[in-house]
Amino acid sequence: MLLLYDVARPIYRIVRIHGTLLGMLKEQETNKRATITSQNMNALEAVGCGDLELLRRNAERALAELPSQIIELGHVFHAAGFELALVGGPVRDAFLAVTPHDFDLTTNARPDDTERLLGIWGDKTWDVGKAFGTIGARKGDLQVEVTTYRTEAYNPNSRKPQVEYGDTLQGDLTRRDFTVNACAITLPNLELVDPHGGLQDLADAILRTPVTATQSFDDDPLRIMRAARFSAQLGIDVSADVMKAMEQQAPRLEIVSAERIRTEFERLLTSPKPRRSLELMVHTTVADIVLPELSNLQDLKDEHNRHKDVYEHTLTVLEHAIALETGPDGPVPAPSFILRFAAIMHDVGKPATRRFEPDGTVTFHHHEIVGAKMTRKRMAALRFDKATTKAVVELVRLHQRFHGYGEQQWTDSAVRRYVTDAGPYLEYLHRLTRADCTTRNKRKSAYLQAAYDDLENRIHELQKQEELDAVRPDLDGGEIMRLLDLKPGPQVGKAYKYLLELRMERGPLGKEEAEHELLKWWETQ
Numbered sequence: 001m002l003l004l005y006d007v008a009r010p011i012y013r014i015v016r017i018h019g020t021l022l023g024m025l026k027e028q029e030t031n032k033r034a035t036i037t038s039q040n041m042n043a044l045e046a047v048g049c050g051d052l053e054l055l056r057r058n059a060e061r062a063l064a065e066l067p068s069q070i071i072e073l074g075h076v077f078h079a080a081g082f083e084l085a086l087v088g089g090p091v092r093d094a095f096l097a098v099t100p101h102d103f104d105l106t107t108n109a110r111p112d113d114t115e116r117l118l119g120i121w122g123d124k125t126w127d128v129g130k131a132f133g134t135i136g137a138r139k140g141d142l143q144v145e146v147t148t149y150r151t152e153a154y155n156p157n158s159r160k161p162q163v164e165y166g167d168t169l170q171g172d173l174t175r176r177d178f179t180v181n182a183c184a185i186t187l188p189n190l191e192l193v194d195p196h197g198g199l200q201d202l203a204d205a206i207l208r209t210p211v212t213a214t215q216s217f218d219d220d221p222l223r224i225m226r227a228a229r230f231s232a233q234l235g236i237d238v239s240a241d242v243m244k245a246m247e248q249q250a251p252r253l254e255i256v257s258a259e260r261i262r263t264e265f266e267r268l269l270t271s272p273k274p275r276r277s278l279e280l281m282v283h284t285t286v287a288d289i290v291l292p293e294l295s296n297l298q299d300l301k302d303e304h305n306r307h308k309d310v311y312e313h314t315l316t317v318l319e320h321a322i323a324l325e326t327g328p329d330g331p332v333p334a335p336s337f338i339l340r341f342a343a344i345m346h347d348v349g350k351p352a353t354r355r356f357e358p359d360g361t362v363t364f365h366h367h368e369i370v371g372a373k374m375t376r377k378r379m380a381a382l383r384f385d386k387a388t389t390k391a392v393v394e395l396v397r398l399h400q401r402f403h404g405y406g407e408q409q410w411t412d413s414a415v416r417r418y419v420t421d422a423g424p425y426l427e428y429l430h431r432l433t434r435a436d437c438t439t440r441n442k443r444k445s446a447y448l449q450a451a452y453d454d455l456e457n458r459i460h461e462l463q464k465q466e467e468l469d470a471v472r473p474d475l476d477g478g479e480i481m482r483l484l485d486l487k488p489g490p491q492v493g494k495a496y497k498y499l500l501e502l503r504m505e506r507g508p509l510g511k512e513e514a515e516h517e518l519l520k521w522w523e524t525q
């Protein structure tokens with residue numbers, strides 16, 4: 001049975017569901033049935049279903065797969081006179097038929113008691129953040145984190161909360177970000193505690209806060225980004241109160257560290273429906289703080305007048321790019337932050353490069369170069385690592401390279417250079433270029449896709465002939481130094497670059513011809 005706290009009436013009422021969870025937990029030791037089958041609704045489909053009974057059945061199946069060690073840990077705390085509950089995202093996901101794999105637990109035990117009890121239960125314990133009341137532990141392959149009930153107080157000008165321990169589970173849940181995350185399952189008896197109606201909000205697909213949204217976001221402005229992220233992750237609408245507070249409190253994101261904002265943005269963009277979150281960020285002016293380059297694309301007409309503005313075109317390119325991601329064994333496994341962010345940033349250089357020509361046309365010459373510089377600057381501001389930054393910047397810089405391929409025949413040399421310039425990002429560039437074709441003219445769309453098919457086929461043929469993805473000069477550095485009687489230095493690099501250019505222009509030469517050409521070139525130096 002699940003015990004559901006009824007917000008309208010301050011009592012616990014028993015909600016009968018099929019079978020008992022404790023019975024099913026015992027049964028799972030001998031019968032490992034899958035809890036999520038083809039008959040189950042997809043997690044996103046369960047959101048907004050309006051059917052509380054369906055969500056409870058989902059939880060029954062998901063919680064039946066809880067590791068027995070979790071129930072055992074509940075007994076350890078209960079025997080010592082303390083409460084223990086599974087809380088937050090794992091509880092929310094259980095009602096969406098997703099078996100919990102991350103175990104965030106909360107207790108009224110203070111950290112020293114928590115550490116002692118985890119030591120009795122597990123193989124190893126460690127300090128995750130004892131000052132914040134969090135202790136980690138492992139038993140076998142199972143890892144958990146247990147945090148003491150908290151009631152946090154925030155300094156309006158500080159990025160960090162002032163942590164105070166609490167005494168009640170309901171008080172701890174009240175400090176959570178959203179009602180759908182403010183639910184708990186007590187252990188070991190598996191009772192649901194839902195003081196703020198989070199389960200109903202999940203059924204109704206609405207995102208609310210346990211306290212007023214203004215207070216919640218004022219306490220922790222990062223929750224503004226989390227609201228946008230959950231909109232995409234769960235396919236859920238924010239309440240009017242939340243939307244208004246997002247707009248009013250957006251400037252407070254300035255006090256949040258770039259690293260925390262980046263992490264939330266990465267989660268947002270790699271969620272199932274990032275477009276709705278980006279639209280929410282732009283509508284509430286959150287993007288003006290986090291990603292102003294996207295907001296600035298509004299009301300900017302492209303050169304073809306294909307869309308309402310470049311902003312709408314960009315969001316369409318994002319959706320196209322997502323559709324072109326591959327499975328886990330493919331070249332661009334979904335979800336790809338690199339591909340998705342490149343799709344968002346590919347045209348951000350257009351506002352700065354827009355020119356009105358005498359004939360009435362609009363041009364954006366070199367917007368890809370300007371956009372690449374803007375992308376690098378934004379990613380530096382958000383503290384992205386060098387490898388991710390380089391990948392996205394290169395895709396933005398190269399996204400126009402295909403332009404004109406269908407209008408003029410590229411030489412093999414041009415195809416080789418396209419591949420070499422793309423380097424390790426070629427498969428990403430293929431998908432970004434295809435996604436950028438958003439014309440509603442079916443004939444033109446078919447023509448562009450056919451042209452890119454032809455380019456990919458030529459690349460494939462050349463790769464088979466020449467192993468193009470590993471293009472090297474016909475002579476290595478050592479051979480160049482021996483032939484020209486050089487010591488290591490810039491002249492060797494210059495000679496190497498010349499041979500690479502020659503290789504790109506003419507294909508494989510063979511050592512004898514490469515030596516001949518290098519000596520001819522050397523005579524002119």
